[in-house]
Amino acid sequence: MEDFRYKEYDGLGLAELIKRKEVKPTEVLSEAIKAIEEHNPKLNAVINKFYDKAEKQAENVDLEGTFAGVPMLLKDIAQEVEGEKITAGSKAYQGYRAKIDSTYVKQVRKTGALFVGQTNVPEFALMGITEPKYYGPTRNPWNLGHTPGGSSGGSAAAVATGMVPIAGANDGGGSIRIPGSYCGLFGMKPTRGRTPVGPVYGRLWQGASVDHILSRTVRDSAAMLDEIKIYEKAAAFHTQPFAGSYLQQVQGGPAEKLTIAFSVQSPLGAEVHKECQEAVYKTARLLESMGHNMVEMDAPVDGRKIAKSYLTMYFGEVAATLASLEDVLGRKAKMSDVELPTWILGLVGKATSAEEIVLSIREWDNAAIAMEAFHETYDFFMTPTTAFPPAKIGELEPTASEKLAMTAAGKLSLSGILKKAGTVEQVAKNNLKRTPFTQLANLTGQPAMTVPVHLTPDGLPVGVQFMAARGREDLLYTLAAQLEQTDIWIPVQSNPIF
Template sequence: MKSVMSWNEWSNLDAIGLADLVRKGQITPREVAQQVALAIDALNPAINSIIEVFDDAVNDPMKDGTNPDGAFAGIPFLMKDLGPTLKGRLQEMGSLLMRGNRSSADSFLTTRIRQAGLNIIGRTTTPEFGLCSSAENPEVYITRNPWNLDYTTCGSSAGTAASVAAGIIPIAHATDGGGSIRIPAGVNGNIGLKPSRGVLSVAPYSSDLMGVVSAQGCHTRTIRDTAAFVDSCRGGAPGEFMPYWMPPQPYSELIRRDPKRLRIAVSHEWGDYQSTPHIVAELERAAGFLEELGHHVEWVIPDINFHAAYTAQTECYIMNFSQTISGLLEQKGLERPPADLIEPMCIRVWEEGRFASYSQRAKMQGVFNETSRRLAAFFENWDIILTPTMALPTPLVGTKEYLTISDNPSVSDWFENLWRIFSYTPIANLCGLPGISLPMAELENGMPLGIHALTRQGDDGLLLQLGAQIERALDGKWNHGRRPAVHVTEIDAAPQQLSSITGSRRQE
């Protein structure tokens, strides 16, 4: 295999840009897939973001039903190893228990992704069952941040975030049960939209009535790629209960014009949680930038019961993940999680939630309802809630307090640690709201920091419109025009330097 273009040219093209070249006959889907495979060979030893490459899909991009006439014209796509399934392919969910697990059918969203013209060529890393904040169990894999290999990518869309940030691929699949699209997008300098509940299908293996907190999506480096993905992949499968949102016009058209003057409520003090002074300063800078764009900006905290919301979130995740683990154990004929195959906190979550009563679930859903109604009322007066994507700086690799290999004996205390750092994203899952992380800020150490925007349910287009307005104002230079240390352009620029960056990580 050889590259079809220089890595500098490659890094300047988004997915739609590559698709345009394919449609013009200047490159082929096979050549594009092979270029991705070369990038994986060069960079994956350092960041460990991709578990498997489907060589057959690289060599024959249309073999699995990819639609060459779709918006993405056959360009490659990586699927997070969790959520939608691929017939005949492995899905191991970041767990030793699930090693060798092959899917018997495509999920509905998988078919939509292929109809959109995306060629699924591999799997990206995720923590076990997507429960914790990053993919770093040494017995499975350790995924590292391409901006600085000493830091985590966060998660749970860990491998997707690192792959897109490093320039390996312009678009990849992600999922979000409490921030798992937006948090790693913010930490790795990508664009991450969590769509509203009722935009992208979870059928047939998840219930749109019971699995209401989880959402599907993608990571990209341009707003137009995200808009095209949602436009092409949205909609419910036959039999899904959810009334699926359909906008009056495609987002790819909507983003071409600026939004109206928006009422933007800025905040970071949510209940017991607040951001560090530097992150607050970055939020202030972002708010000032939006004011310069003509929007009304004011520091206002949403009027909700934060303590009740966080408590309900904790109960929801304990019950949901416990049932997920119980279902997998039943498939394998096991009565208990094997301690050598399932991580300690996942076992504790299973123990905590497996006997939860319907009354507990109903009470939790009552808080969800109350919080959703209060936020909806808030959005009668405000268009956007603006926060940082995270309240605390990106953790170093091996910070066990956020991981499911933690030895913390208390499940509730472990979740409390998560809320302290990931304070602002789970509310969107609880209420079914859209949220987006935009790469327009940075931490004191130079690592990316996402700025997070929320809006009313079903108004995903407004977030993309605002993102596109910001992108134009920045002349496309997200992350202040900077690139990660581990990046495809290093393959061209300094192969020896790249080797020195990646070499120390090759054995992990």
């Protein structure tokens, strides 16, 4: 094909060219590799490359697949490819190779997508920034001095620069939506139980974490969810099946008149940057002009209780992760095996009681019940995706005094004292202040999306989040497709590196 401009096409667009035999899968893959090699040295988004395997796959692509011949990156956690490294951003896993494909990978493979590599993540996907010590920080293509967010930051940076049109992502507290917001992308966190978590696990982060993709277009996200939504018998959670096509929802025309509640108030009672507020207000004005009914109000939940219950799970999961390292290392983990904050989080997790865990899960269920009743009146709940624009690289590092206190406590394994002092909880809450809006959907199991609708005066994207009732991704996709056709939608192609 003459004048083939790889970056101009989304995933479905590339697949259509390949199906019509206007371009070969090998040619498309070659363009993806060129883009990765050109941009990755500046961004550090891709940390493991599968070029040889992808080239072999490109020579024998089944053209029936929805994404046949389309280059795609996977995230370096929970998206295992048999025989390939998967490190979860940690040096503790530096010698580990996946024993089998994850069910997510098996489902995506059926679409004909070509896996070209893995993307950078914070250690064990624990942060809303992507700055692992093992691989180094990933940078935001809109401004290299800033974070692309996390934990799917590598995937977001790669898609936002046109390395690939789609990339694997997962979301346990905002890890699809936060980097989607920071990099000007569309990101859908599906309903709990909609996408696979097996075959090794029956739940991830007690059901808070789900897998999907980050994309430049709404239709790519919808088409991929059509392909990966399955009933997984051994999974701990299932959701009501969706018999229709999400892609058809995107193509089905404007949404009907909807009732949308919205708020710019932090559920933690903390500051929300004026640009993040403006993103919501201008979106509300647009939606009202389209005929939708807009109501400014808060969600019917206690934001501080939600944050506390999220952090309780978070601490416990880190402790369990460190305990499971014995299977990988052949010995018990020690402080030098992981990053200092990870170790300290694990110590706090050890001091977290079974009672606290049970009470936190009850809080999740209380919130889910309240939000289900809420959505009987309101189709969506709209908020800023994040409370602040992207932080600068290194800005959220613990202070020198915090590191000193954590190092001393870590060496002495003073888990109870650490928990009582609240040092780690305060560091965690300080980070949550920047991203307080996303955790609610993870705990309730609701679907939620971020849409790219605003740029700050210095050219950094901030997104707007919409939540819907459980099982209503179709409603979210319909609204997203409607917004995508308006001038409010920020084209990712306008970032300096694309």
